[in-house]
Amino acid sequence: MDDNYTSRAEKILRRIEALAAISEDTDGVTRTFGTPAFLQGSALVKSWMDAAGLATRVDSIGNVRGRLVSRNAAAKTFVLASHIDTVVNAGKYDGPLGVLMGLDLLEQLVLSQTELPFHVELIAFSDEEGVRYHTTYLGSKVVAGSFDQNLLTKTDAHGITLTQAIETMGGTTQLLGAEAIPGDQWLGYFETHIEQGPVLWESRVPVALVTAIAGQQRVELTWQGMAGHAGTVPMHMRQDALAGAAEFVLAAEQFGVANKAELVATVGKLDVRHAASNVIPGEVVCSLDLRSADAVRLASAYAELEQKARAIAQKRNLTLSWNLIQYTAPVTCAPEMNTLLGQAIADSGYEVVRLVSGAGHDAVPISAVAPATMLFIRCVKGISHNPLENVELADVAAAVRVSERFLQLLFSHYQTTPSA
Template sequence: MQHEYLARAERIMQRIQQLAAISEDAHGVTRTFGTPAFLEGRALVQRWLQAAGLPTRVDGIGNLRARLQSRHPAAKTFVLASHIDTVVNAGKFDGPLGVLMGLDLLERLVEQQADLPFHIELIAFSDEEGVRFHTTYLGSKVVAGSFDTALLARPDAAGITLAQALETMGADATKIPADAIPAAEWLGYFEMHIEQGPVLWERNVPVALVTAIAGQQRVELIFRGMAGHAGTVPMAMRQDALCAAAEFVLTAEQFAQAHGRGLVATVGKLAVSYSASNVIPGEVTCSLDLRSPSQAQLADAARALQGFAEGLAAHRAVALTWTLVQQTAPVACDAALNTLLAQAIAESGHEAIPLVSGAGHDAVPVSAVAPATMLFIRCYKGISHNPLEDVELGDLAAAIEVADRFIQLKMKDTTTSC
């Protein structure tokens, strides 16, 4: 049996490599939403799905969807999903691994001619990372029925709106409302994903049970001072926007370190307008990414850091614009599904380590309408969003066994419930 899991893991790895070869650049893996590389990658995954005998379709937001139909007329839908878009200069596994593991599971069920007590829909979400339009979870929000149609007018950096991008992709945005799975038809949601953290790597354990997903706030800050000549404006008379931003960056780090308990704060983007070596920076835009498993802590941190930013802007005589770009509340995974997943992990011979995910996942919007659970898979040193991202074959084989057992347990549980 172990040989079978290793053989399946090798096939998934081969597909991971093939998909990773499709990229917007030659140095890492970049497939942002709606680009030619994204479309080529999605078409490759669609061919694999069709070769497995699965009917497929592309919905109004560009999600790729395949369905294994139950013969039971009152059956509900159990969704396996992850995303196939990437950040810029990404690794190979974040997102696509879950999709290709889902494909492997369906291939196995087709081979077994399993009598499913529920429909299984495999979804390759088109946009989870939110790189192009700064809108995470576009794909899963459509499926969950929470997509905001006002987003269709949002432009990317080139001025192309989401609606225009969808038209270029051949997607029909008018069908988006009908693409949601009604809440009454959901049975559950299962996402397989690399951990993107070092816990499993350090403990040398292949899988973990996700108990919750941290909440997030993403903010854009713009500091506006006065540009001036670097050689003629005295230091005491400057309104240096970059110095204000730099002070904020370090304070955000210090704040998170001091308050702990799962709180993390990151400034990942910093843009100096009209920058030159001999010009005092007059305008600086930066990002703030706050995350915590506690909604109260998240809100308190945002208020404290906004207050600090306003104070330092006043002290340095610069203007400040603080714009909340996105926020999501912490999400707890479903207790009943987690019980089954923990059982599958234990039956596979592994410790069921509970972990809170600091990274966001498509399970967040889906959890508003359906029970959701996640399986984490060990990745090399916990590295993610980086070309060094990697998964060992043995860990993948172990995860396949757990996923197999989990689906079988869910089938038995659903049959018993009926």
């Protein structure tokens, strides 16, 4: 690997460590939307953008945005982005690695005084994970112009509305609509991100071309039975809500295994209401996370699992509430952008591996208004959303090389193809 790319990767990783030191707690990294730790992290990222010579601002949803302006005032805008918020007890690289790789690329453009055929904007999105308000992509939906104003009244665990959180950060809800990049001004979108899975790690390949992002359906299931004394109600007379939920957990797992080529199904949350060791559970709430890159299969799987859940409830004499919390359609990455990114991978000397992302990314809402492409970077053992999340220096250096080549190809393409 060229020493230049290695030294740049080392600088990126030093910045990762500095940002990871800012956290709401000492276990792993926790930096959720609008918290003091989040604001401190945003200020650090903005200071790096300022130092790089970008035209920098923080918008009304808390996105940190740095811009390089083309001499062609009528040019469109190409966006490099990822997010800087985290899940609770997270790793260091999910999101911030893409932001700081983008910063490195723009620093090089400034240093080389590259003539830009279009505007380039780097965005550190404020909320992708959706931890605080249980709704994903707040930052990128504002930039895409698809933010739902009804979300402003949502409250967090402490009763603070999203409006109040935005105002505490210094934002103005009335300006959220004006923060969007208009649809006719987008040139494209590029996001680099750790894979968050083991495919690249097992194959020992540093990067991959993302072809699509799986759609998601998230459901909240409430199982209602009858609480009772654990010592006095006979086994055959019980309405055990936990037993029904447990049967569904295994049914969802079996369904996912049987259809593993097409989808994944996960129950990640289980809440036994008024739990006690000597009480038959009367109410249990659990989650279902269903994902597939095939919209038709996602819909049919959703219907099949609902049918299975209702059959379990009926058999056990339970009442079931099935509540769809979130639906996100599958996204196909833009063919023209992917062709250039695939060429950049090959030009850099790497095998062009194509992957579907099972995780959601900010590219999802952006893809509705702009041609979007993504580059995956190998992460150690595929671990993510975990303090053990890690990357190797050589893989980051490889991603820097590929990303820079991609921008070169993009510049060359739009110097001969007008962008406005």
